[in-house]
Amino acid sequence: ILAERVEFLTDTSFKNPVMKFSEETFRTFVISKSIPRNYSFVIMMTALMPQRQCQICRHADEEFRIVANSWRYSPMFSNKLFFGSVDFDECPRIFQQLGINTAPVFLFFSDKAKMKKPEAMDIQMLGFSAETIGRWISEKSDVQIRVIRPPSYSGSLALLILCSLIAALLYMRRNNLDFLYNRTSWALGSLSIVFAMTSGQMWNHIRGPPLMHRSPKGVSYVHGSSGGQLVIETYIIIILNGVIAFGMILMNEAVKGKGDPKKRKSKFVMHSNFLFYLIWLQNIFINQTILLFKETNFC
Incomplete structure (x- = not known):
């Protein structure tokens, strides 16, 4: 019977490297205690x-299927390792039996008899x-998988289009390249890179995280753990950092500006108050994030 199961799994793996399990097939091929x-x-x-x-x-x-396909078409492929997936809406009892209440989760079921419980990644x-x-x-395991990604030309195409646009712009402005020496343009470009990275x-x-997270309590805009983040968090940080940088620029311009010293002083004070207000808002956001993290992980 075991040989028949292995043969069936091997044939199925050739057709679809990631086997989709039902509750019955999962209990038969993965967690069966009889065989x-x-x-x-x-x-x-x-x-x-x-x-x-x-x-x-x-x-x-998508990433999981890349690994499964890499193993399927590897010269080292054998019937010692198989890949499968279990969907919550189709197999809720399997999730309950394994004590899993979130997704996605990657589990490794070893062929060793001593490994009674699967190991989670x-x-x-x-x-x-x-x-x-x-x-x-x-x-x-003892299996070595060389991951082979399918070729993607989107990045190369985007780079080619960008280089073409830059070349066209330089050609059209070939008689007037003063904009290359514009400090404001270079400063804005540098700030954009800094905001994106920080x-x-x-x-x-x-990592490819989701924009936001939906939970029974509602929509979450801040990730509940220290090891992850949501896309919308980065947008909030970009906006806060950008507005604070804008406030610093206003303060600097108020000091450097020409005109009545009293008016410049009043502008400087106004911009300083504006900047301090923004920093106060940022501190509130950070404090609320820390409180949310503590509530999620320690309560």
Whole structure:
């Protein structure tokens, strides 16, 4: 019977590297106690139904399938490791049996008899990129997976379009290139890069978090753990930092401006009060975020 199961899983894996389980098939092939397994399983617990609006689940599913396809077409492929997924709306009892109340979750079911409970991947700490999942599987088993991503030409195309636009602009302004020496333009460009990096946009690009999080209590705009963030958080930080930088510029211009010293002094005081008010608002936002984090993790 075990040989028949392995043969069935191997044939199914050739057709679809990520097998979609029902409650019955999951209990039969993954957690069956009557017949021991001589193969390991990597299972993604997810919620891909449209009504769930789980954007992070869709992104995790894409990365998971990249790993599964890399293993399927690898010369090292064997019947010692298989990939599968379980959807919450189709198998709620499996989630309840495993004690899982969130998604996505990656579980490793080892073929070793001593491993009674599956091991979960810490996506808050490690993320869930295909390369990270592949390394995690290698740590849990003797399988080495070389992740091969499908070619994507969108980045190269965007870079080509950007270079073409810059070249066209320089050609049209070839007789007047004074704008290249404009300090204001370079300052705005530098500030844009600083705001993007300090707000966590690069983290968003790498991890692919959702815009916001829907929970039974409502919509959350701040992530509940220290190891993650939501996209809207970065937008809030960009706005706060941008407005504070704008206030600093106003203060500087008020001092450097020409005219009546009394008027310049009054402008400086007004802009200073405006800046202090913005900093006060930022401190309130940070304090509320810290309180939310403490409430989520320690209460």
